[in-house]
Amino acid sequence: MKKLMLGNAAVARGLYEAGCGLISSYPGTPSTEITEEAAKYNEIYCEWAPNEKAAVEVAFGASLAGMRSCSVMKHVGLNVAADPLFTASYTGVNAGMIIAVADDAGMHSSQNEQDSRHYAIAAKVPMLEPSDSSEALEFIEIAYEISERYDTPVLFKMCTRIAHSQSVVETGQRMKMPLKSYKKNIPKYVMMPGNAKGRHPIIEQRTRDLISYAETTALNRVEPGDTKLGIITSSTSYQYAREVFGEKVSILKLGLVHPLPEKLIKDFAAKVDKLVVLEELDSIIEDHCRRLGLEITGKDVLPLEGEYSQSLIAEKLGMPVATGIKIDEDIPPRPPVMCAGCPHRSIFYILSKNKVTVLGDIGCYTLGAVAPLNSIDLALCMGASVSSIHGFNKALGKSSEGKTVAVIGDSTFMHSGMTGLANIAYNQSNSTVIILDNSITGMTGHQQNPTSGYNIKGDPAGKIDLEKLCTAMGIRRVRVVDPYDLDACNTAVKEELGADEPSVIISRRPCALLKYVKPKPALTIDVDKCKGCNACMKLGCPAISMKNKKAEVDASLCVGCGVCRQLCAFDAFQG
Numbered sequence: 001m002k003k004l005m006l007g008n009a010a011v012a013r014g015l016y017e018a019g020c021g022l023i024s025s026y027p028g029t030p031s032t033e034i035t036e037e038a039a040k041y042n043e044i045y046c047e048w049a050p051n052e053k054a055a056v057e058v059a060f061g062a063s064l065a066g067m068r069s070c071s072v073m074k075h076v077g078l079n080v081a082a083d084p085l086f087t088a089s090y091t092g093v094n095a096g097m098i099i100a101v102a103d104d105a106g107m108h109s110s111q112n113e114q115d116s117r118h119y120a121i122a123a124k125v126p127m128l129e130p131s132d133s134s135e136a137l138e139f140i141e142i143a144y145e146i147s148e149r150y151d152t153p154v155l156f157k158m159c160t161r162i163a164h165s166q167s168v169v170e171t172g173q174r175m176k177m178p179l180k181s182y183k184k185n186i187p188k189y190v191m192m193p194g195n196a197k198g199r200h201p202i203i204e205q206r207t208r209d210l211i212s213y214a215e216t217t218a219l220n221r222v223e224p225g226d227t228k229l230g231i232i233t234s235s236t237s238y239q240y241a242r243e244v245f246g247e248k249v250s251i252l253k254l255g256l257v258h259p260l261p262e263k264l265i266k267d268f269a270a271k272v273d274k275l276v277v278l279e280e281l282d283s284i285i286e287d288h289c290r291r292l293g294l295e296i297t298g299k300d301v302l303p304l305e306g307e308y309s310q311s312l313i314a315e316k317l318g319m320p321v322a323t324g325i326k327i328d329e330d331i332p333p334r335p336p337v338m339c340a341g342c343p344h345r346s347i348f349y350i351l352s353k354n355k356v357t358v359l360g361d362i363g364c365y366t367l368g369a370v371a372p373l374n375s376i377d378l379a380l381c382m383g384a385s386v387s388s389i390h391g392f393n394k395a396l397g398k399s400s401e402g403k404t405v406a407v408i409g410d411s412t413f414m415h416s417g418m419t420g421l422a423n424i425a426y427n428q429s430n431s432t433v434i435i436l437d438n439s440i441t442g443m444t445g446h447q448q449n450p451t452s453g454y455n456i457k458g459d460p461a462g463k464i465d466l467e468k469l470c471t472a473m474g475i476r477r478v479r480v481v482d483p484y485d486l487d488a489c490n491t492a493v494k495e496e497l498g499a500d501e502p503s504v505i506i507s508r509r510p511c512a513l514l515k516y517v518k519p520k521p522a523l524t525i526d527v528d529k530c531k532g533c534n535a536c537m538k539l540g541c542p543a544i545s546m547k548n549k550k551a552e553v554d555a556s557l558c559v560g561c562g563v564c565r566q567l568c569a570f571d572a573f574q575g
Contacts, residue, residue: 014140019177028074106307219255230272341559383416425474520560
């Protein structure tokens with residue numbers, strides 16, 4: 001049956017059809033929908049894990065038990081999962097195991113532009129990369145076949161453009177995959193030094209075998225055309241090349257991007273006058289070709305950074321560039337802001353008002369860094385705020401302890417903030433951590449987490465009590481505040497910063513966009529009382545604007561949280 005399907009949905013369908021039995025993931029744009037879509041198939045057990053390392057280990061455990069498994073994450077999540085990945089390469093698998101990773105060239109929703117192909121090279125595992133939804137489905141079954149044939153985890157590389165674009169796929173039936181029997185094998189699975197030394201030569205031979213496989217697999221194909229120009233490419237760059245050049249060029253389209261073939265590339269190069277490598281981000285394919293002694297046009301004319309496009313490729317390779325439709329209007333920029341009624345806004349207002357140094361983290365609350373709040377000094381990686389404040393305060397001592405906080409979301413705290421808090425408690429820095437508990441993983445579209453009390457299907461699940469957890473970790477001062485209460489937030493921040501020991505403030509109110517959160521009636525403005533002082537504008541709430549030097553509330557956005565009313569000295573906000 002043919003369907004128009006999102007790339008991520010096609011991966012999920014591929015996992016279903018290939019007999020995958022377990023998926024453990026951590027949400028991260030642009031990979032999130034793979035697990036969400038897979039969870040709709042009752043035949044697959046799906047879960048959100050606390051972090052990517054745990055997710056890969058869960059998937060490995062299922063593989064060891066004889067069930068085809070998968071773990072899904074975004075590119076920076078693979079950093080977190082690197083530890084089990086590298087050693088799972090040594091142990092190999094029992095049933096097939098896939099680690100799906102989605103890169104984000106252009107940094108649409110990421111803090112860096114890393115190229116996950118480096119992990120395939122470093123971990124010595126194969127990596128497949130589809131160029132559309134159809135391949136996203138078809139390649140999954142091949143990935144499992146490779147995993148089981150060559151006794152290896154397989155990296156499956158998506159990217160934003162493939163993950164979030166639609167193309168036609170042909171769906172099939174689910175394969176019946178009985179559990180493979182588990183056999184105890186200490187030399188294979190117990191990676192102490194003596195056993196690991198014995199596994200390393202096996203891994204190197206596996207790579208040589210996979211190179212031979214890369215020469216003939218249908219994953220890599222030559223599409224012959226005019227021989228004046230030959231293009232070696234993969235993923236979205238393949239689609240752009242076809243759109244720019246049509247049938248005017250010959251293309252070597254790579255679906256297995258590690259390990260790369262040698263003879264296939266040399267034979268292709270020998271048949272064309274000029275050879276170009278099109279690949280986003282790093283020069284992985286290009287460097288491989290140069291090691292083969294080939295003369296290549298690549299990153300000498302194409303950028304190392306950013307997402308490619310048809311226009312960019314046409315421009316850099318001397319083809320006509322489509323101009324499109326130009327608009328003469330000067331359209332103002334629309335930077336992202338926290339939603340109207342966001343429970344995080346008031347916390348950042350209080351921190352900014354008190355001129356507190358704020359070490360931030362990864363989540364929608366990172367928007368606390370933008371105007372007018374301007375209240376975040378750091379955003380490094382998941383959990384870094386809690387660890388960093390310990391180092392910051394150890395370095396500066398009394399001069400920073402009373403005016404520096406760490407902020408982190410509830411999901412991010414469970415992901416990797418707990419170890420940082422354990423370090424604070426154990427090594428005793430006078431640090432204050434604010435956990436922004438909005439009862440959901442907000443940054444990736446409302447996924448559940450271990451503190452929400454529900455699993456991926458929305459069914460009741462184990463719920464971790466943040467207050468008891470922090471206390472159990474050795475933090476004696478733990479308090480909960482309602483972020484809609486500005487006075488309470490201000491008092492809590494001042495008192496905890498003034499305390500001479502570690503402390504945690506839990507700012508607790510559900511995300512205003514959750515389905516079960518019912519907004520209050522929108523506020524209105526008494527224009528006679530409004531003095532145009534702009535105090536309410538300091539919140540950066542998108543529901544509030546100024547018109548004719550008077551505040552105005554957009555009723556379609558306002559959720560009636562009342563934070564603005566607490567700022568108004570003239571009682572102009574009504575409702």
